[in-house]
Structures are given as structure tokens and as C-alpha cells.
Amino acid sequence: NAGVTQTPKFRILKIGQSMTLQCAQDMNHNYMYWYRQDPGMGLKLIYYSVGAGITDKGEVPNGYNVSRSTTEDFPLRLELAAPSQTSVYFCASSYSPDNEQFFGPGTRLTVL
Amino acid sequence: QKEVEQNSGPLSVPEGAIASLNCTYSDRGSQSFFWYRQYSGKSPELIMFIYSNGDKEDGRFTAQLNKASQYVSLLIRDSQPSDSATYLCAVNRRDSGYGNKLVFGAGTILRVKS
Numbered sequence: 001n002a003g004v005t006q007t008p009k010f011r012i013l014k015i016g017q018s019m020t021l022q023c024a025q026d027m028n029h030n031y032m033y034w035y036r037q038d039p040g041m042g043l044k045l046i047y048y049s050v051g052a053g054i055t056d057k058g059e060v061p062n063g064y065n066v067s068r069s070t071t072e073d074f075p076l077r078l079e080l081a082a083p084s085q086t087s088v089y090f091c092a093s094s095y096s097p098d099n100e101q102f103f104g105p106g107t108r109l110t111v112l
Numbered sequence: 113q114k115e116v117e118q119n120s121g122p123l124s125v126p127e128g129a130i131a132s133l134n135c136t137y138s139d140r141g142s143q144s145f146f147w148y149r150q151y152s153g154k155s156p157e158l159i160m161f162i163y164s165n166g167d168k169e170d171g172r173f174t175a176q177l178n179k180a181s182q183y184v185s186l187l188i189r190d191s192q193p194s195d196s197a198t199y200l201c202a203v204n205r206r207d208s209g210y211g212n213k214l215v216f217g218a219g220t221i222l223r224v225k226s
Contacts, residue, residue, distance in 0.1 A: 031211075040120070042200060042216035043156070050210040058213070090155055097211035098144045098204055103155040 002026055004104035006091050012110045013081040021076040021107050023091030031094045032074040033058075033101065034066065036087040043090065049074055050097075081111045113138055116203050118217035127226045131188040135201030135217055138182065144204035144212070145177055145184045149197045150219065156200055160186060191224045198222070 007022045025032065030051045035043040045058030049068040063085060065077040074093075078085060088108050092101040117136045125131045133147075144163055148156035160175040162168045162184065168175045174187040184203070188195055198219040204212045 033214075035216075040218065042116070042218040044216075045213060048210075048213070054210065056210055097213070100146070100158045100161060101214060103157070106155050 004091055004093055004102050006089075006104035006107050008107060009105065010108045012112060013078075014112060015081060015083065017081050018077070018079050019081070021078070021089055021091075021109075023074045023076065023104060024072050025074075025091075025093040025102070025104075026072065027093060027095075027102065028071060029093035029095055029102075030071065031097055031101075032068065033092045033094075034064070034074070034076045035090045035092065036060065036085075037090060037106075038087050046076065046089075078109075083111050085109065086111045114217075115139065115205065115215045116201055116217040118199075118201050118220045120218060120220060122221040122223050124223045124225060125191050127191060127193060127224055129191050129224075131191045131195065131222055131224070133186040133188075133199050133201075133220050133222065135184045135186075135203075136182055137184070137201075137203040137215075139203065139205045139215075140179075140182065141206045142203045145175070146202040146204075146214070147173075147175060147184075147186045148200040148202060148216075150200055151197045159199070188222075191222075193224050193226050196222055196224050 034046040047066040049055045091104040094101045162175040201217040
């Protein structure tokens, strides 16, 4: 039981490049989330999903896109990377919105 | 006013002492409250959750909730150097869309000195 996995662990992008951050969970959770964490700040919700085919925006969705074609996977797409997207990105999943969220190990992204 | 507020610290306590971490929230309708611990460079992990007013104890940890005052706290007894981390308070907020969302505070840095 791997829990929540994320790839890659680290990435450096140039301004204007695009990339996809991968997230997968093997706990059969319907709810999945993407957060970003800037230094000294709490977690900000980017997008979330309540099941395959259903996604919605969080607090800070601009510059990102998501899709959820299976229960297990919830990739986050960055289009036209900007320095403001330099951050640590965490994927999480939960059984329900009122239950504990399990976090992946994070992806540290730098945009130069 | 931030939705979830925490003192950023650092809070320094000697080994063996009680560490008291505090959090206030703005949404009176919030029903679920969580404390996560985050070591430097790692992901958050759940320490405690509490849904009802009063105290909830789990080993060296006690969560306290006062919904009337919109206040939740975490007490760590017999603090150990391994407790040194950032503690994130998270509160469930009623939201439009597909359900409640967790809103995180910025976290309190705890340092336990041996």
C-alpha cells in the first residue's frame, strides 16, 4: 500500500515551458486535492476532485489545469510556467471532505 | 482577517515541558478541525482531529476545541526534540461546489531544546 505518490520530486522549468505533475493513490479515495505551499505559508488549494470526471477550482487555480479520468490518478498541468509558480506542490486524498487528508511527498518546482 | 490564524513562532520550549499551540478561525459553521505536523522538507501528517467542543487526548497530545470562541489548540506534553516541526491547523469550511474544503493556517514553528 503506497498511499499517495507524486512524480517528479524536483523540477526546474524555464519561463513559458509546460509540464504535468503526476499524482496517484491506491486507497480508493474519491476525493483528491492539489495544494501549493510557498515558504512560510500554509497550503493553498489549487484544484480538487470528488471522483472520476468531476473537478472544481480551489483558491488559486489560475495557470493550472487538472483532469481525473480514473479514481487513482489526478495529474496537475502547468501551462506557460511563470516564476510565480515556483513552489512546493502537494497532492492529497481523502475518503470524504470531512476526513483526514493523506499527503504525497511533494514536488519542488522552480521556474527560472 | 485570515480564515485560519496561527502565531508563526518560533515557539521554543525546553525538553519535557508542555508546548501549547493555538489557532483561531473565522467561519462559525466549521465542524471539523485538524492538526498536522510538518517536518522541514516533508509533507504534512495528521496528529489529531477534533469535531466536538472540549478536549480530546491521544498519548502526549491533547486537542482542545471551543466553538463559541472559535478557538482550537494543541497541547504537547513531555515535549521531545523530535517534536520540533511546523504545526499546521486546518479547519473545514463550508463551501459552494462539491463540499467542504480544508483551510490551512500558515503554521507555528515549534523548537524543543534539549
